[in-house]
Amino acid sequence: MKETKWGGLRSSSGDIAGRSTLTSSGIAPQADLVSISLATQCRCEPVTYKVRITEKQMDKKFAVFIDGDNISPQYLDSIFAEISQDGEILVKRIYGDWTTTNMGSWKVKVFESPVRIFQQFRFGPNATDNSIIMDAIELCNQSNDINAICIVSTDADYYSLALRLREIGKFVLGIGKENSKPIWQNACNQFVFLENLNRVSLPQQNAHSLATLESSLPEVGKLLDFAMDNSRSDNNGWVSFSDLGKSIRSRYPGFDPRSYNHKSLLQLVEAFSEDIEIRTDESQPPNYWARGIKKIESEEADSTGIVKRFMGVFGFIENEKGNYFFTLSNILPQSRDKKLRKGTKVRFSVFKEPNPIGEDNAEKNGKASNVEIIEE
Template sequence: MKDENLAVLIDADNVPHAHIKEMLDEIAKYGNPTIKRIYADWTQPQSNGWKNVLLENAITPIQQYSYTKGKNSSDSALIIDAMDLLYSNKVSGFCIISSDSDFTRLATRLREASMFVIGIGEKKTPKPFITACDKFIYIEILRKERNDERDPKQDKSKSTKPNTKDVDPKLKKLISESIEEISDESGWAFLGSLGNYILKKSRDFDPRNYGFSKLFPLVKSLNDIEIEERETGEKNIKHIYVRNKVRG
């Protein structure tokens, strides 16, 4: 997916501007953001925060006047542009940056057209929009990562990973059941396949939500899961397999 062209469409009314660089850095992991547009009524004072970060991040502002008080006309402009881009064949994926459930149908429609859809928003984002995306990323996680990088007083020698006992029981159940559902006859499941399968069941799944940088250290922290590294025949490359421990 990293070589694919992505359209990044930002709802300025429903996400904070402070961490746009972190958002764009995250998007770059999935593809090349060739189109970056942001929608707002730029005559309104609440849009001022965004104006300062548009040029340095090469984001094109789209003006949409608020003709009716209480109505968000920017939503309509974003949706119309998304559909135009869909039929232009210029991109193969979209990133919708918003915490607004009004984009649920848009995300669903884009995926129906075989588009890869990433959502980025705050944790207050309604579940329907999260579920409608292929993957949903919380801004709070990106914010925390950047704050950790900027904090010179942070003691890197001390692990900040949660204790196994602190891991959400629902997460443990999700991982355990997923392993069982995709494992072979011996109970082993390839870690890469496990991550993809969990994401299909829970669109906002991200090891960073639980204090882990990747899936492997998260799974490794769980006492009820066995881990096996298998040789691939290539130098320094191993495949990681996991399975639920058999209870005696």
């Protein structure tokens, strides 16, 4: 991408004063065009330039709309953790008919999470969908702060809403199951499958015992584990302290290292040096990054099993923990030219552990990578 010169004023003589440089790269197809008009003070003609603002440059402010009739409450914490990695959540709403028995599990969950609930009686098959569609458009028209919308549903009826929101310059994130229709997935800027979300195990706060401060604090080790698992990281697993702090406060706004007798987050993390390693740079003041030692070791550990089925481009591995799904690209190059059939012994890395209580096979199956045939 070429450099775009902007920020200048063109005088009557044709000179441009006060230039600055903006370098852009990797322009996204959905980038918004923003016109920057420069006023003039003395006999200067205004010059207008068009600058593309990419998704990476945009600081996302999300409004989240959850179709409670269509999504299980077991995903709620994982959904919010996923969205928080990409921006700040300003609005959280769950819609459904709260008078029905199938919303009973949601009633328990909303007491644990700060989210607004909206009642919609089932006057028709798409009553909840229509309510979300109208409220999403209304909110976008009323609030200048919201620039990203997340619709959580597997229902393809929202595809038209996604297209309309993108027409007015909003970033649209869809979250739903893998069996979501392609038209719904492709209508969004980005679509995340529920089956790919981490199972978030939140550290519990004792909300009923407030006799002392300590009794209401989440256990610090689990708190750091939660933050490490739900923060943006680079390819080597390093998480910046800035993102680490944001992840903690997105779930616990009252978090303060001093509550644990530490002056800073750095001191708190340093107390867990056996579990978390820290690196820094030479900046002043320095930047810090953290990486979980145990997590790296567990990811490098291999598991073994036998091929249960292989259909040419994908298959399943079975061991004592359950079934693991894998694709042709997950097989190591040195094993791809070998015959892979039912009963073949393999070694593999666990990308996702099986979940025996999942609602369907996609949730119940784990996922494998780095599959290698074991020679006998």
